[in-house]
Amino acid sequence: MKFFIDTANLAQIKEANELGVLDGVTTNPSLMAKEGIKGKENVLNHYLAICDLVDGDVSAEVLATDYEGMVKEGLELAKLHKQIVVKIPCTKDGIKAIKFFTDKGIRTNCTLVFSVGQALLVAKAGATYVSPFVGRLDDISTDGIDLIARIVDMYREYDFDTQVLAASIRHTMHINQCVEVGADVATCPLSAIEGLLKHPLTDSGLATFIADAKKMD
Ligand code: G3P
Numbered sequence: 001m002k003f004f005i006d007t008a009n010l011a012q013i014k015e016a017n018e019l020g021v022l023d024g025v026t027t028n029p030s031l032m033a034k035e036g037i038k039g040k041e042n043v044l045n046h047y048l049a050i051c052d053l054v055d056g057d058v059s060a061e062v063l064a065t066d067y068e069g070m071v072k073e074g075l076e077l078a079k080l081h082k083q084i085v086v087k088i089p090c091t092k093d094g095i096k097a098i099k100f101f102t103d104k105g106i107r108t109n110c111t112l113v114f115s116v117g118q119a120l121l122v123a124k125a126g127a128t129y130v131s132p133f134v135g136r137l138d139d140i141s142t143d144g145i146d147l148i149a150r151i152v153d154m155y156r157e158y159d160f161d162t163q164v165l166a167a168s169i170r171h172t173m174h175i176n177q178c179v180e181v182g183a184d185v186a187t188c189p190l191s192a193i194e195g196l197l198k199h200p201l202t203d204s205g206l207a208t209f210i211a212d213a214k215k216m217d
Contacts, residue, residue: 001179004056004187006167008035010049012190017054019193024056026131026167026187028087028111029063044080051081059109059129061087062097070097078106085109085128090118095125102126109165119151123160129185133168134178145174149181172196 002023005016008031016022027050037046047060058081062073070093074086078101086101087109088094098108102125109129110122114137122130132151134144148166155162163184169175172195178186 001183002056002185003193004059004165004185005193006031006169006187006189008032008037008046008050010035010053013050013053016190016193021193022054022056023185024058024083024187025050025054026059026087026109026165028061044076047077047080047084051083054083056083057085057107057128058083059085059087059111061089061111065089065091065093067093067096067100070094071100074101074106074108087111087131088127090122095121098122098125098127111167114147116147116150116154119162119164120154123155123158123162127162129163129165131165131167131187134166134174135168135170137168138170144168145177145181148178148183152182172198 003021004024004026005013005022006026008027013025037043050058060077062070064070064073070088077084077086085107088097089112090110098110101108107128109131110127111131113119113130113132119130132147137144137147148164152164165185165187166178166183167187169186169188169192172192175186175188175192175196
Protein backbone atom coordinates (compact mmCIF):
# COMPACT_ATOMS: atom_id res chain seq x y z
CA MET A 1 0.00 0.00 0.00
CA LYS A 2 1.26 3.46 -0.92
CA PHE A 3 1.42 6.26 1.66
CA PHE A 4 0.49 9.80 0.79
CA ILE A 5 0.50 12.61 3.32
CA ASP A 6 -2.71 14.65 3.47
CA THR A 7 -1.50 18.19 4.17
CA ALA A 8 -0.26 21.37 2.54
CA ASN A 9 2.15 22.02 5.43
CA LEU A 10 5.69 22.02 4.01
CA ALA A 11 7.38 21.18 7.33
CA GLN A 12 5.17 18.11 7.80
CA ILE A 13 5.65 17.01 4.19
CA LYS A 14 9.43 17.32 4.67
CA GLU A 15 9.30 15.38 7.95
CA ALA A 16 7.22 12.57 6.42
CA ASN A 17 9.46 12.46 3.36
CA GLU A 18 12.56 12.13 5.53
CA LEU A 19 11.12 8.88 6.92
CA GLY A 20 11.77 7.53 3.42
CA VAL A 21 8.38 5.88 3.01
CA LEU A 22 6.35 8.67 1.45
CA ASP A 23 4.84 8.06 -2.00
CA GLY A 24 3.01 11.33 -2.55
CA VAL A 25 0.94 14.24 -1.23
CA THR A 26 -2.73 15.18 -1.34
CA THR A 27 -4.05 18.68 -0.73
CA ASN A 28 -7.47 20.29 -0.83
CA PRO A 29 -8.72 23.89 -0.61
CA SER A 30 -9.28 23.58 3.17
CA LEU A 31 -5.72 22.33 3.74
CA MET A 32 -4.29 25.11 1.53
CA ALA A 33 -6.36 27.77 3.35
CA LYS A 34 -5.15 26.38 6.70
CA GLU A 35 -1.58 27.23 5.62
CA GLY A 36 -2.68 30.77 4.72
CA ILE A 37 -2.01 30.31 0.98
CA LYS A 38 -3.92 33.02 -0.91
CA GLY A 39 -4.05 34.16 -4.54
CA LYS A 40 -3.44 32.15 -7.71
CA GLU A 41 0.31 32.81 -7.97
CA ASN A 42 0.94 31.82 -4.34
CA VAL A 43 -1.19 28.70 -4.76
CA LEU A 44 0.75 27.59 -7.85
CA ASN A 45 4.08 28.37 -6.18
CA HIS A 46 3.03 26.33 -3.15
CA TYR A 47 2.31 23.30 -5.35
CA LEU A 48 5.74 23.75 -6.94
CA ALA A 49 7.34 23.88 -3.48
CA ILE A 50 5.60 20.59 -2.59
CA CYS A 51 6.78 18.99 -5.84
CA ASP A 52 10.34 20.09 -5.00
CA LEU A 53 10.14 18.33 -1.63
CA VAL A 54 8.83 14.91 -2.74
CA ASP A 55 9.23 12.57 -5.71
CA GLY A 56 5.68 11.19 -5.97
CA ASP A 57 2.24 12.33 -7.10
CA VAL A 58 0.92 15.63 -5.75
CA SER A 59 -2.86 16.12 -5.92
CA ALA A 60 -3.88 19.73 -6.61
CA GLU A 61 -7.61 20.45 -6.51
CA VAL A 62 -9.50 22.63 -8.99
CA LEU A 63 -11.57 25.40 -7.40
CA ALA A 64 -14.07 25.70 -10.26
CA THR A 65 -17.30 23.72 -10.03
CA ASP A 66 -18.37 23.92 -13.70
CA TYR A 67 -16.97 21.72 -16.50
CA GLU A 68 -15.32 24.54 -18.50
CA GLY A 69 -13.75 26.02 -15.37
CA MET A 70 -12.45 22.63 -14.20
CA VAL A 71 -10.92 21.93 -17.61
CA LYS A 72 -9.23 25.36 -17.76
CA GLU A 73 -7.85 25.13 -14.22
CA GLY A 74 -6.88 21.48 -14.55
CA LEU A 75 -4.90 22.11 -17.73
CA GLU A 76 -2.98 24.89 -15.95
CA LEU A 77 -2.29 22.66 -12.95
CA ALA A 78 -1.17 19.71 -15.09
CA LYS A 79 1.19 22.00 -17.03
CA LEU A 80 2.74 23.30 -13.82
CA HIS A 81 4.73 20.14 -12.96
CA LYS A 82 4.85 16.51 -14.09
CA GLN A 83 4.07 15.29 -10.55
CA ILE A 84 0.74 17.13 -10.40
CA VAL A 85 -2.44 15.03 -10.41
CA VAL A 86 -5.57 17.11 -11.06
CA LYS A 87 -8.04 16.64 -8.19
CA ILE A 88 -11.69 16.98 -9.17
CA PRO A 89 -14.89 16.67 -7.12
CA CYS A 90 -17.31 13.82 -7.83
CA THR A 91 -20.09 15.76 -9.57
CA LYS A 92 -21.65 15.47 -13.03
CA ASP A 93 -19.33 18.20 -14.38
CA GLY A 94 -16.45 16.59 -12.49
CA ILE A 95 -16.95 13.19 -14.15
CA LYS A 96 -17.09 14.88 -17.57
CA ALA A 97 -13.88 16.76 -16.75
CA ILE A 98 -12.15 13.54 -15.62
CA LYS A 99 -13.06 11.90 -18.96
CA PHE A 100 -11.65 14.96 -20.78
CA PHE A 101 -8.36 14.67 -18.87
CA THR A 102 -8.21 10.87 -19.31
CA ASP A 103 -8.48 11.32 -23.08
CA LYS A 104 -5.63 13.83 -22.92
CA GLY A 105 -3.43 11.49 -20.84
CA ILE A 106 -3.62 13.80 -17.79
CA ARG A 107 -3.83 12.04 -14.41
CA THR A 108 -6.76 12.75 -12.08
CA ASN A 109 -7.89 12.11 -8.51
CA CYS A 110 -11.65 12.19 -7.97
CA THR A 111 -12.48 13.51 -4.50
CA LEU A 112 -15.53 13.62 -2.21
CA VAL A 113 -16.58 10.06 -3.04
CA PHE A 114 -19.04 8.45 -0.62
CA SER A 115 -20.62 5.53 -2.51
CA VAL A 116 -19.81 2.52 -4.71
CA GLY A 117 -21.98 4.02 -7.47
CA GLN A 118 -19.90 7.20 -7.52
CA ALA A 119 -16.72 5.10 -7.60
CA LEU A 120 -18.09 3.17 -10.60
CA LEU A 121 -18.55 6.40 -12.59
CA VAL A 122 -15.09 7.61 -11.52
CA ALA A 123 -13.45 4.42 -12.83
CA LYS A 124 -15.45 4.44 -16.06
CA ALA A 125 -14.28 8.03 -16.66
CA GLY A 126 -10.71 6.71 -16.31
CA ALA A 127 -9.52 8.51 -13.17
CA THR A 128 -6.08 7.56 -11.86
CA TYR A 129 -7.32 7.65 -8.25
CA VAL A 130 -10.70 7.56 -6.51
CA SER A 131 -10.79 9.18 -3.06
CA PRO A 132 -13.52 7.78 -0.78
CA PHE A 133 -13.66 9.71 2.54
CA VAL A 134 -13.40 7.27 5.43
CA GLY A 135 -13.51 9.61 8.44
CA ARG A 136 -16.41 11.71 7.18
CA LEU A 137 -18.53 8.57 6.78
CA ASP A 138 -17.56 7.40 10.26
CA ASP A 139 -18.61 10.89 11.47
CA ILE A 140 -22.19 10.15 10.39
CA SER A 141 -22.25 6.60 11.83
CA THR A 142 -21.57 4.93 8.48
CA ASP A 143 -18.66 2.51 8.13
CA GLY A 144 -16.03 4.29 6.01
CA ILE A 145 -13.70 1.29 5.83
CA ASP A 146 -16.56 -0.88 4.57
CA LEU A 147 -16.90 1.52 1.61
CA ILE A 148 -13.17 1.13 0.85
CA ALA A 149 -13.59 -2.67 0.92
CA ARG A 150 -16.62 -2.59 -1.40
CA ILE A 151 -14.91 -0.30 -3.93
CA VAL A 152 -11.74 -2.46 -3.89
CA ASP A 153 -13.88 -5.56 -4.56
CA MET A 154 -15.85 -3.86 -7.35
CA TYR A 155 -12.69 -2.59 -9.09
CA ARG A 156 -11.15 -6.09 -8.89
CA GLU A 157 -14.33 -7.74 -10.19
CA TYR A 158 -14.42 -5.48 -13.25
CA ASP A 159 -10.65 -5.08 -13.64
CA PHE A 160 -10.64 -1.26 -13.43
CA ASP A 161 -7.23 0.43 -13.34
CA THR A 162 -8.32 3.28 -11.02
CA GLN A 163 -6.45 3.12 -7.70
CA VAL A 164 -8.42 3.29 -4.45
CA LEU A 165 -6.98 6.15 -2.41
CA ALA A 166 -8.48 6.07 1.07
CA ALA A 167 -8.89 9.70 2.19
CA SER A 168 -10.16 11.44 5.31
CA ILE A 169 -7.98 9.08 7.33
CA ARG A 170 -8.07 10.35 10.89
CA HIS A 171 -5.95 7.92 12.92
CA THR A 172 -3.59 4.95 12.85
CA MET A 173 -6.31 2.31 13.16
CA HIS A 174 -7.82 3.56 9.89
CA ILE A 175 -4.45 2.84 8.19
CA ASN A 176 -4.37 -0.71 9.59
CA GLN A 177 -7.94 -1.26 8.37
CA CYS A 178 -7.06 0.09 4.90
CA VAL A 179 -4.27 -2.51 4.70
CA GLU A 180 -6.73 -5.27 5.64
CA VAL A 181 -9.23 -4.37 2.91
CA GLY A 182 -6.60 -3.84 0.20
CA ALA A 183 -6.65 -0.07 -0.43
CA ASP A 184 -4.02 0.92 -3.01
CA VAL A 185 -3.13 4.15 -1.20
CA ALA A 186 -3.92 5.78 2.13
CA THR A 187 -3.51 9.53 2.46
CA CYS A 188 -2.94 10.32 6.10
CA PRO A 189 -1.99 13.00 8.58
CA LEU A 190 1.62 12.68 9.78
CA SER A 191 0.43 11.75 13.29
CA ALA A 192 -1.44 8.69 11.95
CA ILE A 193 1.65 7.50 10.03
CA GLU A 194 3.84 7.98 13.13
CA GLY A 195 1.27 6.07 15.18
CA LEU A 196 2.18 2.91 13.24
CA LEU A 197 5.54 2.95 15.02
CA LYS A 198 4.09 2.90 18.50
CA HIS A 199 4.30 -0.35 20.44
CA PRO A 200 4.96 -0.72 24.17
CA LEU A 201 7.01 -3.89 23.62
CA THR A 202 9.30 -1.99 21.24
CA ASP A 203 9.80 0.72 23.90
CA SER A 204 10.36 -1.70 26.80
CA GLY A 205 12.53 -4.00 24.67
CA LEU A 206 14.72 -1.10 23.60
CA ALA A 207 15.03 0.14 27.18
CA THR A 208 16.31 -3.33 28.17
CA PHE A 209 18.76 -3.46 25.26
CA ILE A 210 20.11 0.00 26.17
CA ALA A 211 20.54 -1.04 29.82
CA ASP A 212 22.25 -4.31 28.84
CA ALA A 213 24.46 -2.54 26.29
CA LYS A 214 25.92 -0.49 29.19
CA LYS A 215 27.04 -3.77 30.81
CA MET A 216 29.08 -4.46 27.67
CA ASP A 217 31.25 -1.31 28.02
O1 G3P B 1 -8.18 14.37 1.32
C1 G3P B 1 -9.43 14.63 1.90
C2 G3P B 1 -9.28 14.72 3.37
O2 G3P B 1 -8.31 15.66 3.67
C3 G3P B 1 -10.49 15.07 4.18
O3 G3P B 1 -10.14 14.81 5.49
O4 G3P B 1 -10.36 14.93 7.92
O5 G3P B 1 -11.23 16.80 6.48
O6 G3P B 1 -12.40 14.61 6.53
P1 G3P B 1 -11.09 15.31 6.67
